[in-house]
Amino acid sequence: MRLTAYLRAGLLVAATGVLSAVQAAEDRLDATQIAEAEVLYQQYCALCHGDDRAGYQADHAPSLKSQSLLSTGYPRFMYTTVAYGRANTAMEGYSTEMGGPLDRAQIRLLLRWLVETEEVERVALDHDAVIAGDAQQGKMLYAQHCASCHGADGQGITAPSLGDPALLANAPDAFLKYAIVNGRDGTPMASFSDQLKDGEINSVVAFLRSQAAGWKPEPPTLVEPPAPEDYVLNPEGETPRFTLRDGRYVPAAEVVRALEEKRRFILLDTRPASAWQRSHIPGAVPMPYYREGDRAGENLPNDGTWIVAYCACPHAASDFVINNLQKLGYRNTAVIDEGILVWTAMGLPVTAGAMR
Ligand code: HEC
């Protein structure tokens, strides 16, 4: 059983070029690797998934320590999620191919560390099995039992977006079923094995599967971020007038007005650089939250020019960057209250960075 699991992991991995079978089966991380993984985790992931990996620090980011996820999601599902992200959620792609900060080896190290830290026994799932069920019945059951957390259209409310094409393309039927049958320990996702019969769970899986559109990760062609001398928008313009909630949060509408009136200010995109590559508010400078605190102000004039930050979330990453700037003595700083997901949904302007 165990050997099969390892072989399977090895095969998957050989296919995706992520791990080698030998490493999956034998090595354990040494102290240096563990220390490196901890640093990577704190810098890039803790903001949302929490210092202790239990999730729910920001943006309803799921737990990265449940046995249920780690025993079934590693390596392929988790690798793809971290490398390429999930469309329209705060989970961005972190791989260098996507314009993100992490190379394959770093992502691989992080994931191995997550699994080893929790001493997880892998559960071998048949990744190729198609689970047959009545998608119509599944649709009704979904509305009744799942929509309150996962959203009527699978868009995610307090729980992951189950309609997300990147999720569905990478989550085998057996993986989805396992999460529904077993729940996710230590999280709001309960086991449904008492509430739903096996056939009903199959129908829910069939319904979820029926929502999947094709998706394969296609790394974009990366574009150059603006040069520091172009950071200040409308250098000759007047100072914008912002009304801040709680001394910090500026409504999106006022930022749009400042852009239209060609006011002088700086706009920071504090999401991972891959997110800026995909699309951003026109004129925004990529300033990811994971920059070291003392580099938060790199190339930013500290002369009272307004600095407005945003993220997806709507606040976790941008608050973090603005706190760092304030520590460095920057005045006139603000965070866009709505975040870019709402901004985009409001039909406000965004620029596609890289072409896909
Ligand atoms: C009380 C809220 C709630 C309800 C109701 C609920 N879920 Fe969940 N679900 C969650 C949360 C929260 C997570 C993420 C848990 C974690 O890993 O941290 C989750 C995770 C999942 C996952 C794994 C997704 C991933 O990204 O790995 C699947 C699949 C899933 N739920 C399916 C369902 C289905 C199907 C139903 C209905 C039968 C359902 N859930 C009902 C809250 C809920």
Ligand code: HEC
């Ligand atoms: C800005 C917040 C944020 C940051 C930072 C972040 N994540 Fe996530 N992550 C999320 C959200 C939100 C989801 C759920 C997305 C969805 O709705 O499907 C998620 C989902 C995941 C999942 C899928 C879990 C599951 O249950 O299916 C993995 C694995 C993951 N993140 C790993 C990471 C790692 C590793 C890092 C650091 C390199 C990281 N994340 C950084 C917000 C974040």
